[in-house]
Amino acid sequence: MKQTMKAVVVRDKNDVAVRNDIPMPQIGEYEALVKMYSCGFCNGTDFHVIDGSLTKEEGLGAYPTILGHEGCGDIVAVGAKVRYLHMGDRLIHPVNRPCGDYSMTYGNMCEYALVPDHLAMLEDGWSKDQLPFNGNTIIGVEPNFVKIPKHIDPIDGGVLLSLCECLGAVRDFGIGEGASVLVYGCGPMGLASMYIMRALGVKRIVAVDSIDSRLATAKNEVGVDQTINFERTAVSAALAGEKFDFTYDAVGAVSIIEESSHYLRQGGKVCALGVLGAGRDLLNMHKLQNNTSVHIHSQPYKRFGFMAELVALIEAGKINPKNFYSHVLPMEDIHQAMELVKNKQCLKVILKIAD
Known part of the structure; x- marks a missing residue:
């Protein structure tokens, strides 16, 4: 050897x-x-x-x-x-x-x-x-x-860990059938999460990013209901007062957690999937909307318990790893x-x- x-x-x-x-x-x-x-x-x-x-x-x-x-x-x-x-x-x-x-x-x-x-x-x-x-x-x-x-x-195996983490996070956050979700980030984790949300029956998804090609993938491949390029249009203006059941940070930024809370209905939940790096993880509670929850899902957390469900989604043609x-x-x-x-x-x- x-x-x-x-x-x-x-x-x-x-x-x-x-x-x-x-x-x-x-x-x-x-x-x-x-x-x-x-x-x-x-x-x-x-x-x-x-x-x-x-x-x-x-x-x-x-x-x-x-x-x-x-x-x-x-x-x-x-x-x-x-x-x-x-x-x-x-x-x-x-x-x-x-x-x-x-x-x-x-x-x-x-x-x-x-x-x-x-x-x-x-x-x-x-x-x-x-x-x-x-x-x-x-x-x-x-x-x-x-x-x-x-x-x-x-x-394809090189992306399955990310897909498993996204599936586990969506399940852990309680996002499911009939929900409305505002998603920040159309990278591989954000797109995977939105695919999974669609497979689980989420009713409305709005995607926020600054890269047109990624927003186009979210619109054309995932089938999200609306896309927002925040460098051209303020998120608040594009939403025009719309409120969501969940917001979903797939980037890993405290500023997103703070900002997105204001687009939640009262009692809604900010879902933080992205890992907050050391020195970039100080959350100012005074910037959060009142009567909302923040759910941090830093990995790893029971991600492999969802591999069987992920494989079933792949085999059913609902998830194609090559898309990620x-x-x-x-x-x-x-x-x-x-x-x-x-x-x-x-x-x-x-x-x-x-x-």
Whole structure:
């Protein structure tokens, strides 16, 4: 077996490189080795890792750290005591443990990753506190990875984590049949959320963004009822006094939470999906409309519990993962991917790690 592998490494703040000297993961008796095929570039969290605004409590590893949490790959080897993971299983979001001098945040932009068989370990007498990667990959007893059907394209797999997070958030917020929703942000998370809202019977959706191509996708592909380019038209003027059951921040901005509360009916709810980066998370309660609720759904939170429902929506033709990314680039082109995202010249980039 190879001794080293390639990975995208954040060497220090705003210093990103592809390195080929990463020690290959060595599987333990309760672990499986995953060959990675793709990893989505997260328009929010990955930049928070790169610029250092993600906190240690939120999962930032010490630099140098291996980037990526939206990976997809297949199991190619299993340890002697693995019972619930199998050769060929296709997984989303394996989380590596540190390799040599490199920490993991969360380590999906690499050629190989590891997953532990937590169920086998618990059966064999391990306590929850003894489980590997505890804190990064355990939510209760739920492992922070999930199996998906083999018929799903592994490139599409690079966007399934985002889709699962959106489905889980919409369900958690209580947005459903007959509701009206004002959505800020037509990036991949915003568009995915609006697709899901439509599939769940939401009656009226109004989308707010500043990029015409994204607004056109929301109008023509999702079928939202109204779009607003806030750089040309003030949201308040475009809405002309309309009030909503929910507003939905898919960007991750305190200013959106504060502003959007004023477009809610009394007793309505501001839903915050976007991750608020450290230093950009101070909410001024005096700027909120009275008698409204704010529901923060920072990830991760039980996202994989919704994978079966998401797969069912995909198989029923109600969700097409290919609608949520615009570029597929080799992992070696990470800087091009960053520029595309930073300059808003793409919807989402999937990094291709292997065939």
